[in-house]
Amino acid sequence: MSVSFQNLGRSFGTGANTHPVLRNVSFDVEAGEIVALLGPSGCGKSTLLRAVAGLDAPSTGAVTIAGRAVSGIDARCAVAFQEPRLLPWKSLAGNVAIGVPAAADAGRRRHVVANLLNLVGLSKFSGHRPREVSGGMAQRASLARALARNPGVLLLDEPFGALDALTRITMQDLLLDVHAAEPTTILLVTHDVDEALQLADRIILLGSDGSPEPGATIVRTVNVPGARPRDRASTELAELRSSLLSSLGVSGH
């Protein structure tokens, strides 16, 4: 499903304690597109995702999904976070089953769970509890749970940020496989420029644009060239990487 941000702004607090976080955020995401949101810590990336999911209401402007405004928790979205947030007393299959819409009958539920566990490579671990598997495996279960709703929009908030570098790359490849099999719209918040370059059709950089008005807004939009999976060592991506790092205020190497 397409997503449209229309002049979205969000402030927290009231009166003299008003703290503007986001202002004038406008962009459109096409159905099936993968857009990465990059920006310094605290600039409002999670707040932006929460507005799409209807977990937070913007102060100004609106978000629409497939042309219909988000108001309240939106069943068209699924969210996965940095921590897997699995229920410790349930098996991985039980946790994934939580994501399946309540209307599904038991047979349908089992079918969806088995397919998703297979998709994320966890079929052999369906009966394990979260504490019995690695962090990467728990995160795969969390991704499967999000996909179980068959969401029109998948919201990923630094989903691989807590994983070691090698597992992170495996998870990125897995996400691309999942997207190829089921091309849902993905909004991905990440700190990792390489992750954004590897996964996204488009990167949106949030931050301060130097205007006297407080709050973060879009400072740069980059269309990432090349079909996925992309060569992590390409010079074109290396140039984009240093240019993005310098936009983020970090010097490239």
Ligand SMILES: Nc1ncnc2c1ncn2[C@@H]1O[C@H](COP(=O)(O)OP(=O)(O)O)[C@@H](O)[C@H]1O
């Ligand atoms: N519910 C809230 N109440 C008050 N302040 C909030 C709330 N949610 C987020 N903020 C503030 O908004 C800013 C942006 O937060 P967040 O969206 O989590 O940033 P990011 O994900 O980019 O690190 C932070 O300063 C944070 O303290």
Ligand SMILES: [Mg+2]
């Ligand atoms: Mg955040």
